[in-house]
Amino acid sequence: xxxxxxxxxxxxxxxxxxxxxxxxxxxxxxxxxxxxxxxxxxxxxxxxxxxxxxxxxxxxxxxxxxxxxxxxxx
Numbered sequence: 001x002x003x004x005x006x007x008x009x010x011x012x013x014x015x016x017x018x019x020x021x022x023x024x025x026x027x028x029x030x031x032x033x034x035x036x037x038x039x040x041x042x043x044x045x046x047x048x049x050x051x052x053x054x055x056x057x058x059x060x061x062x063x064x065x066x067x068x069x070x071x072x073x074x
Contacts, residue, residue, distance in 0.1 A: 008022075009060070010061060012063070023058070025056065026058075029059050035069075040067050040068060040070065041067075042065060046064070
């Protein structure tokens with residue numbers, strides 16, 4: 001019997017290793033990581049991913065994500 005823990009994939013997010021379920025798209029990964037997707041830009045493996053492509057961008061084991069959060073100021 002396999003455990004859920006052994007089914008998780010390892011990815012790199014902002015330089016740190018994270019474990020996520022397999023077969024998630026980028027928008028699903030952001031939700032899983034509890035990232036507010038309204039306020040971020042995402043780079044996957046060195047290339048910016050347009051927000052319109054998040055739901056079709058599959059994240060694989062070893063993917064490297066850089067998530068940049070927009071910060072407002074005054």
